[in-house]
Amino acid sequence: MFRKYQYLLALARHHHFGRAAAECHVSQPTLSNAIRLLEDELGVLIVERGQSFRGFTLEGLKVIETARRILQEQETLRQELRRDGVDLPGELRLGVIPTALPAVSHLIAPFSSRFPHVRISLLSQSSRDIQRGLDEFELDAGITYLDNEPLINVRMQPLYSERYYLLTRRSEALRDLTCLSWAEAANHRLCLLTRDMQNRRIAESAFRMADRVISPEVETNSLMTLYTNVRTGPWSSVVPGQLLTLLPLTPEMIALPLIAPDVTYVVGLVYANRQPPVPLARALATVAVEEHLTAHIARFTSETLGKMGIQDPPNPRGRPSVTL
Secondary structure: OHHHHHHHHHHHHHOOHHHHHHHHOOOHHHHHHHHHHHHHHHOOOOEEEOOOEEEEOHHHHHHHHHHHHHHHHHHHHHHHHHOOOOOOOOEEEEEEOHHHHHHOHHHHHHHHHHOOOOEEEEEEOOHHHHHHHHHOOOOOEEEEEOOOOOOOOEEEEEEEEEEEEEEEEOOHHHOOOOOEEHHHHOOOOEEEEOOOOHHHHHHHHHHHHOOOOOOOOEEEOOHHHHHHHHHHOOOEEEEEHHHHHHOOOOOOEEEEEEEOOEEEEEEEEEEEOOOOOOHHHHHHHHHHHHOOHHHHHHHHHHHHHHHOOOOOOOOOOOOOEEEO
């Protein structure tokens, strides 16, 4: 039964018999026959078939939901039964928003040292995909924004506060500046992340608070593309501080903290609020607390940016400050 559920969930991910079979390392007839047997056992039609995959029946969608829950509970039980108090088995499936990827090693490195037999699968995903992955038992945990858009039925462990910088090319007009307002940043030719990324929605909100409406000339879902477009092109970009810890500034580039409003958001670890919690997710949260990662990441970020001459300015008197 468990294997049939695995085949069914692969089909739910791919909506294609051939690709689902390839993921499961079986032939397409083997996968298709297993799902037919599952339909016979349950007495319902799960898949709408034609010459190719056409979708799932309403009953099939209920079976998929149950299959996800059963397989997750099986994996949770397996981890609980095999844990010896020191190590854990299995695979940790971790979804990470792109802006947090530069910081994720601060968490998984000490985790891997404690639990060397755990395989870690890192997926770059939007915040909405992370929520969906937790809801549908496809992820064990995620790293995402904690306090901007609502998170549902999750436990949270803060990791760091994200603040924002205008990454641009040096110019005479910027020579003596140590920070820049969002209103002033709106006057630049902008290359920003796409609207499906929460970082873009945060930037647009900050521009609105500064009474500015932006129309970026270039949009991308890649942080690396933001960086290279600023480095070699005529554009500027709004980037998180973690990106600057990963990609050093060239002599032609400058990163200015954005103020007025001074906006920060908390990024942290999330995992489903179920009983019992997934042991690997719970262990990951424990590592974050015991390794004092919030302080560690803050110190690392400050020191790294400081070496590049990037200093967070004090909040000037009279300027609005928003910490969300």
